[in-house]
Amino acid sequence: MDSQSHFTVGEDDSGSLSEEEYFRVSSPIGDDEDESFHSDSETAETGEETHGNGVGPGQETCEPDAPGFRSTDDFLDKVFSTEEDAYAAYKQFARLRGFGVRKGDVARMNGLLDQVWKVRRIDDNHNHPLATTMFRHLLPSHRNLSDSDKAQVDSLKKFGIATSKIMAYMAGQSGGYGMLWFTKRDLYNYVHSQRIAQINNGDAAAAISYLEGKANADMMTVARYTKTTENQLGSLFWADGQMMADYQLFGDVLAFDATYRSNKYKKPLVVFSGSNHHKQTAIFGFALLEDEEVRTYKWVSLNILDVMENKKPSVVVTDGDKAMRAAIADVLPLARHRLCGWHLEKICVLRVKEPEFRKVFKKAVYANLDVTEFEEYWSTAVESLGLMNNSWVKSTYELRHSWATAYLRGTFCVGYRTTSRCEGINAFIKGFLKSTNSLLELVQSLDRVVKDYRNNEVTTQFYSSYYTPVLTTGLDNIELFAAKTYTRAVFKEVRKQIKGVGSLLFLGKDSISTTSVYKFSSVGNRRKVRKVLYDPSEPKIECDCMLWNSEGIPCCHIFCVMKYEGWDEIPPGLVVRRWCKDAKEWTASKTCDLSGNSNCLLRYGALCSAMSVVAKLASDDAADFLVRDALTSLARRLQVRRGNTVDHEARERQQDVVKDPPVARTKGAPKRGREAGSSTNAELGGVGVAALLVGIPGTRRGRAFLKGR
Known part of the structure; x- marks a missing residue:
């Protein structure tokens, strides 16, 4: 009894055309011939024995991707172990011939144990012309992304590669677009389906769930958000443990950098950043704002202070937004x-x-002028250019105390005197973000941004620790001390000041009690006299150029005094620890014996720094990887000692899922009446405010979802 499986061929072929028949060969079941199928006629007539899988000695099963099925003769009498293999081989045959296929009804066959499929007949007639080689990859039935293709696409999308670039990259890998068995539309459809699958319960809920997952992996991670009366996401703030530890070390200067067009809801993204000991960007946290009102900026400012153990920066750098300035003046008045x-x-x-x-204007912002020199320069330039009545020039001049270096001399700004810091952050982050990003994609992209910055820090720390620069200044002892003390980036600036000693003219030395007053001028400007006060009894050394106060490094005038005094090292009072190679290790050693919540973040940062060394050494060799077991055992012991005080409420999902936010109305858009109840009603909380506070058990940041304050 023949058992056949029919496959309908071509998009427009009728059921009677291009039909291929597969014969199923089987071995008998027991002695009951009624419950067995006969083998094909040739096998039955010759009495050939079937072995194992039912294939006779003259038959050989074919793999579905076996090459060579280019003609009906190649395909005829081939034997396959399963129906799926037969259909796959038939699809390959159809693809090479240039027509599409559709799978029709297949007769069900029961009561078989060992069975194979054999091609009995091929009807290669078609009611349409066959596709030529250059079009075969476009046939709908043959187009699909394989599992390996999908894995590669997922990996590339994870790192922010655009879909169009992925298509071009994979085509280049395969030898051309014609070698890909999917089209650009297929790729876009797959990427879109993956995006939809990730935000099944809503975009905002998916982003919050992602942050919750981060909190489970990093117990110091904190995420806080507000909800409107419509249960929509308002503002969102988050920071991980390493960000908090970095803030304790480098949070003396805090920059609020607002970025727009980073998500499809047009929510402004605020990046909280500073400068680490390598003069690189250190990220302290992120915030998505409901709007750009004073109350929203105040909510964000209060939350970052609360999360960072109320450590307040001495300098705040912003882009000049009025609402942001008003909020900062209220929250950080000093x-x-x-x-x-x-x-x-x-x-x-x-x-x-x-x-x-x-x-x-550029010179007025950055030139190291005195206040008198600045005022003369500004008034002369504005009058000569006829800009006395320009509204922007006048309003900007009123704010000169906030941007002119002449008025900011002596204020420690850790490098924000130049434009490269904010410009670099904007350019770098925008390389990861798009205006069509969902909230989940935005949060994931910002994770990649942070990882990239941290990798840069590790690389720079390596070169600072293991490379010694060539001494070039002539003051070898002082230069060598600086090279061993400061990070590479800071040392380059210090070396410039040491080299500047050679261009100074010594004008004399006066004495006032125990204090010596050194006077210098430069070769290029002999009229400009700088004074350095040196009191050996304290010891204390100061220069009226205020470079040390502004940048945290000694100026050339101070180095000249060191030269005259015969010093070989920079005195400890002039070494700012945040610029040293061991900034993190030094802070760790000074705080490891302290207790209390105020130093929790510093201890966390110290442990992270120490564990990174252990992780690097243990990963170099498979045998050393067993240290992971020791760490796991140690973690269990610590949990037992603390009494397993993990609050399991953080593992429970909120019953009311946060809805996606509306598209924000950014500044410049037509203003409308705000819906009632859309604003928060408390400084740290609000209408329907929620906060995912995840911290070390027993500390102030308990592991729980909190509603309201």
């Missing part, structure tokens, strides 16, 4: 507010059409 020069330059280009003024 902090010096500095406007970012890079943002001011961008606005200057838009508001002042005079090209020459842009050069004037």
Whole structure:
């Protein structure tokens, strides 16, 4: 009894055309011939024995991807172990011939143990022309992304590669677009389906769930958000443990950098950043804002202070947004507010059409002028260019105390005097973000941003620790001490100051009680006299150029005094620890014996720094990887000692899922009446406010979902 499986061929073929028949060969079941199928006619007539899988000695099963099925003769009499293999081989045959296939009804066959499929007949007639070689990869029935293709696409999308670039990359790998068995539309459809699958319960809920997963992996991670009366996401703030530890070390200067067009809801993204000991960007946290009102910026500012153990920065750098400035003045009244020069330059280009003024403005922002020199320079330039009545020039001048170096001399700004810091953050982050990003994609992309910054820090720390620069200044002892003490980036600036000693003219030395007053001028400007006060009894050394106060490194005038005094090392009072190679290790050693919540973050950072060394050494060799078992055992012992005080409430999902936010109305858009109840009603909380606070058990940040404050 023949058992056949029919496959309908081609998109427009009728059921009677291009039909291929497969014969199933089987071995008998027991002695009951009624419950067995006969083998094909040739086997039955010759009495050939079937072995194992039912294939006779003259038959050989074919793999579904076996090459060579280009003609009916190649395909005829081939034997396959399963129906799926037969269909796969038939699809390959159809693909090479240039037509599509559809799987029709297949007769069910029961009562078989060992069975194979054999091609009995091929009807290769078609009611349409066959596709030529250059079009075969476009046939719908043959187009699909294989599992390996999907894995590669997922990996590339994970790192922010655009879909169009992925298509071009995979085509290049395969030898051309014609070698890919999927089209650009197929790829876009797959990527879209993956995006939809990730946000099945809503975009906002998916982002919060992702942050909850981060909190489970890093117990110091904190995420806080507000909800509107419609249960929609309002504002969202989050920071991980390493960010908090870095803030304790480098949070003396805090930058608020707002980025727009980073997500499809047009929510402004605020990046909280600073400068680490390598003068690189250190990320302290992120926030998505409900709007750009004072109350929203105040909510964010209060939350970052609360999360960072109420450590307040001495300087806050912003882009000049009025609402942001008002909120900072309220929350951080003692902090010096500095406007970012890079943002001011961008606005200057838009508001002042005079090209020459842009050069004037840049010098006014960054030149190391005295207040008197600045005022004379500004008034002369503005009058000569005829900009006395320009509204932007006048309003910007009123804010000169927040942007002119002349008024900020002596204020420690850790490198934010230049434009490269904010410009670099903006350019780098925008390389990872798109205006069509969902909230989940935004959070995941920002994770990659942070990882990239941290990798840069590790690489730079390696070169700072294991490479010694060539001494070039002539003051070898002082230069060598600086090279051993400071990180590479800071040492380069220190070396410039040491080299500057050679261009100074010594004008004399006066004595006032125990204090010596050294006077210097430079070869290029003999009229400019700088004074250095040195009191050996304290010891104390100061220069009126205030470079040390502003940048945290000694100036050339101080190095010249060291030269005259015969010093071989920079005195400890002039070494700012945040610029040293061992900044993190030093802080760790000083705080490891302290207890209490105020030093929890520093201890956390110290342990992370120490464990990174252990992880590197243990990963180099498979045998050393067993240290993981010891760490797991140690973690269990610590949990037992603490009484397993993990609050399991954090593992419970919220009953009310946070809905996706509406598209935000950014500044400049038409203003409308705000819906009632859409604002928060408390400084740290609000209407329907929720906070995912995850911390070390027993500390102030208990492991729980909190509603309200």
